[in-house]
Amino acid sequence: MSVTIREVAREALVSVATVSRVLNGKGPVHADTARRIRSAAKSLHYVPHGGARSLITRRTTTLGVLLPELYGEFFSELIRGIDVCARRKGFHLLVSSSHSDRAESEEMVRAMRGRVDGLIVLSPDVRPHALKANLPEKFPVVLVNTAGGRGSFDSLTVDNFGGAVEMVRHLAGLGHRRIDFLEGPAANRDASERLRGYRQARSEQGLETSGVEIPGDFREESGYEACRRILAARRRPSAVFAANDSMALGLLCAFQEKGIRVPQDVAIAGFDDIPIARYVTPPLTSVRVPIAELGARAAELLIAGLESGPAPGRRRETLPTHLVVRSSCGELDGARPRSASGTGYG
Amino acid sequence: MSVTIREVAREALVSVATVSRVLNGKGPVHADTARRIRSAAKSLHYVPHGGARSLITRRTTTLGVLLPELYGEFFSELIRGIDVCARRKGFHLLVSSSHSDRAESEEMVRAMRGRVDGLIVLSPDVRPHALKANLPEKFPVVLVNTAGGRGSFDSLTVDNFGGAVEMVRHLAGLGHRRIDFLEGPAANRDASERLRGYRQARSEQGLETSGVEIPGDFREESGYEACRRILAARRRPSAVFAANDSMALGLLCAFQEKGIRVPQDVAIAGFDDIPIARYVTPPLTSVRVPIAELGARAAELLIAGLESGPAPGRRRETLPTHLVVRSSCGELDGARPRSASGTGYG
DNA sequence: GCGGATTGTGTAAACGATTACAGAGGTGCG
DNA sequence: CGCACCTCTGTAATCGTTTACACAATCCGC
Numbered sequence: 152m153s154v155t156i157r158e159v160a161r162e163a164l165v166s167v168a169t170v171s172r173v174l175n176g177k178g179p180v181h182a183d184t185a186r187r188i189r190s191a192a193k194s195l196h197y198v199p200h201g202g203a204r205s206l207i208t209r210r211t212t213t214l215g216v217l218l219p220e221l222y223g224e225f226f227s228e229l230i231r232g233i234d235v236c237a238r239r240k241g242f243h244l245l246v247s248s249s250h251s252d253r254a255e256s257e258e259m260v261r262a263m264r265g266r267v268d269g270l271i272v273l274s275p276d277v278r279p280h281a282l283k284a285n286l287p288e289k290f291p292v293v294l295v296n297t298a299g300g301r302g303s304f305d306s307l308t309v310d311n312f313g314g315a316v317e318m319v320r321h322l323a324g325l326g327h328r329r330i331d332f333l334e335g336p337a338a339n340r341d342a343s344e345r346l347r348g349y350r351q352a353r354s355e356q357g358l359e360t361s362g363v364e365i366p367g368d369f370r371e372e373s374g375y376e377a378c379r380r381i382l383a384a385r386r387r388p389s390a391v392f393a394a395n396d397s398m399a400l401g402l403l404c405a406f407q408e409k410g411i412r413v414p415q416d417v418a419i420a421g422f423d424d425i426p427i428a429r430y431v432t433p434p435l436t437s438v439r440v441p442i443a444e445l446g447a448r449a450a451e452l453l454i455a456g457l458e459s460g461p462a463p464g465r466r467r468e469t470l471p472t473h474l475v476v477r478s479s480c481g482e483l484d485g486a487r488p489r490s491a492s493g494t495g496y497g
Numbered sequence: 498m499s500v501t502i503r504e505v506a507r508e509a510l511v512s513v514a515t516v517s518r519v520l521n522g523k524g525p526v527h528a529d530t531a532r533r534i535r536s537a538a539k540s541l542h543y544v545p546h547g548g549a550r551s552l553i554t555r556r557t558t559t560l561g562v563l564l565p566e567l568y569g570e571f572f573s574e575l576i577r578g579i580d581v582c583a584r585r586k587g588f589h590l591l592v593s594s595s596h597s598d599r600a601e602s603e604e605m606v607r608a609m610r611g612r613v614d615g616l617i618v619l620s621p622d623v624r625p626h627a628l629k630a631n632l633p634e635k636f637p638v639v640l641v642n643t644a645g646g647r648g649s650f651d652s653l654t655v656d657n658f659g660g661a662v663e664m665v666r667h668l669a670g671l672g673h674r675r676i677d678f679l680e681g682p683a684a685n686r687d688a689s690e691r692l693r694g695y696r697q698a699r700s701e702q703g704l705e706t707s708g709v710e711i712p713g714d715f716r717e718e719s720g721y722e723a724c725r726r727i728l729a730a731r732r733r734p735s736a737v738f739a740a741n742d743s744m745a746l747g748l749l750c751a752f753q754e755k756g757i758r759v760p761q762d763v764a765i766a767g768f769d770d771i772p773i774a775r776y777v778t779p780p781l782t783s784v785r786v787p788i789a790e791l792g793a794r795a796a797e798l799l800i801a802g803l804e805s806g807p808a809p810g811r812r813r814e815t816l817p818t819h820l821v822v823r824s825s826c827g828e829l830d831g832a833r834p835r836s837a838s839g840t841g842y843g
Numbered sequence: 844g845c846g847g848a849t850t851g852t853g854t855a856a857a858c859g860a861t862t863a864c865a866g867a868g869g870t871g872c873g
Numbered sequence: 874c875g876c877a878c879c880t881c882t883g884t885a886a887t888c889g890t891t892t893a894c895a896c897a898a899t900c901c902g903c
Contacts, residue, residue: 153610153636155859166883171861178862179880196631200611202548202557203859206888211548213591213612227573234594243608245559246592248580262589264499265546265889266559266612285544290499371776397773404776427743427773430717430750501889512853517891524892525850549889552858611859850899856892863886870879 232446
């Protein structure tokens with residue numbers, strides 16, 4: 152079928168060992184021989200067989216990435232971050248997404264054996280113990296935004312809690328006393344941390360608390376729907392803090408259709424700072440989440456662990472978030488913060 | 498290091514052949530023996546080594562996906578589509594993105610040897626001949642939205658040309674005589690096809706033609722920037738057709754900041770129908786591109802070719818696009834088309 | 844009780860690479 | 874000249890599987 156090292160050897164009139172040496176740059180080989188081998192390899196379109204190679208070297212130079220069903224740009228940003236870092240260090244990516252139930256996740260974990268050197272896991276469905284049961288002893292794993300990474304594996308999170316706290320303080324600082332919160336999916340770790348931050352800051356600031364949490368699912372549609380509940384309430388909020396930007400934008404759209412002015416009648420804030428956030432009217436105040444950096448850092452951590460053997464101790468890192476103030480909360484008078492404020496999403 | 502089939506065999510007091518037979522469900526094995534083997538495998542956390550296995554079976558049950566540096570949701574949607582289909586057929590995905598120059602692309606192609614059974618290629622940088630030079634004879638490949646797939650490989654496209662034509666006709670039908678076009682990146686195939694469609698329909702409809710094409714790069718920022726050029730022109734367009742939604746939204750934002758009303762003062766249309774398009778004010782008229790289906794179809798085509806040997810003839814498919822009319826062009830009077838109009842992006 | 848399936852299992856040869864080891868030839872030095 | 878030591882190359886073992894083939898035991902119909 153496809154050409155092997157043996158055929159290259161025959162063509163160049165040498166043994167397979169010498170071919171291997173030339174192609175991997177190891178061991179001393181006569182310049183003429185090397186030239187002959189290289190030209191034979193090229194003319195035969197020889198490419199070494201990854202599987203065979205990894206069998207003996209015990210390395211695949213491939214990182215596995217396990218993802219849940221994800222909606223929107225988070226996924227692609229994260230992959231991009233991981234990929235950039237992995238590529239720089241000479242690694243490939245074996246990605247598997249869209250697995251929602253736990254059995255399927257575990258199946259994926261098993262399928263990665265012998266194909267990857269380490270794993271980056273994002274699925275909140277994969278419990279640490281399930282990972283352990285399906286992986287070789289001491290297999291390198293980095294958990295990202297996953298619940299209960301306690302002790303077993305290296306793990307990485309963004310400071311969802313801190314970002315939410317900061318946003319609520321910002322809103323309170325602008326004089327808002329009643330701030331509704333538009334929740335994300337109940338099972339989602341990021342969502343619950345943002346909710347926790349909101350609650351903490353709300354009570355810390357002594358804000359109103361009656362019936363101000365509205366269910367949502369991170370999608371534009373649910374933000375749009377939330378409008379109805381907000382308008383139906385006896386007392387209306389002066390600000391709404393959505394657990395992510397997509398919902399904030401859905402809500403913004405709904406408000407504008409009803410003739411409710413933002414930010415004059417009600418302020419809106421989001422979370423994530425997706426690229427479009429600064430290009431809606433009014434531009435959306437949000438919390439910048441360094442998604443690409445999160446991915447890159449995960450890859451970095453994993454590869455470091457790969458090269459230096461098992462890590463000394465389990466690491467747990469939290470990446471900071473940053474408040475991005477735009478005019479949807481009335482702070483600025485229509486001036487649009489330009490890209491000089493940092494893109495990071497490019 | 499990690500447990501092999503040999504250790505399972507020893508534990509279950511049988512030969513490796515029998516273990517393999519049980520785990521793959523081939524050949525007759527005594528029920529008791531099978532039970533013993535299965536329990537040994539489970540207690541040892543045995544997982545077969547993918548590399549070793551693929552070496553002998555000559556199958557990896559993995560599909561390679563080659564992507565360029567991509568911006569926005571196109572990437573994640575496409576991957577999702579591919580993944581859903583691949584998973585259903587029992588395949589994994591080896592993804593590689595962010596390779597921009599050609600040498601790097603070729604390197605990636607080579608790296609896939611022995612790791613994947615077939616390739617889905619999106620990079621416009623990978624010329625067909627470069628593919629041929631770096632792949633085994635008859636290696637299954639499906640090209641997606643790539644220039645010059647003429648003859649060599651199966652290929653798949655969306656009807657960018659037709660979609661653009663349809664949009665211009667729609668705008669002309671609303672009475673617009675001067676329709677500016679906001680271009681995508683010059684090297685991008687989708688962008689150039691959309692431009693071609695725009696030009697074709699423009700001349701077909703006998704519309705104005707002087708200096709109405711504005712450079713852009715598919716990003717919000719360039720749509721925002723385009724506003725300046727449009728306002729500086731001697732004659733202003735009554736409609737602007739952007740080569741993608743991101744730019745359309747950037748332009749919309751810029752217009753609104755200048756107090757120019759959409760659609761009363763100027764109409765705006767986009768291309769792609771990204772989820773946010775129906776949640777801006779006013780909702781954006783666009784062209785629906787079935788990205789996820791595109792990915793799914795690519796995977797389907799590839800897998801079909803895998804299972805039935807080399808395809809009879811090279812196939813070339815074009816997926817249809819659909820006009821999605823919302824109020825940004827003045828057709829509707831503020832009523833927002835609801836998700837009943839078909840999501841497909843969920 | 845005897846050939847011929849049938850069933851259950853083991854032995855060993857692949858698959859395509861890497862690499863330890865050894866050997867061949869040349870060089871420098873005492 | 875002999876010995877140690879390079880440089881260059883080949884032989885063969887190895888990685889963890891699958892599977893063709895061989896073989897033993899059991900079963901069936903006569």
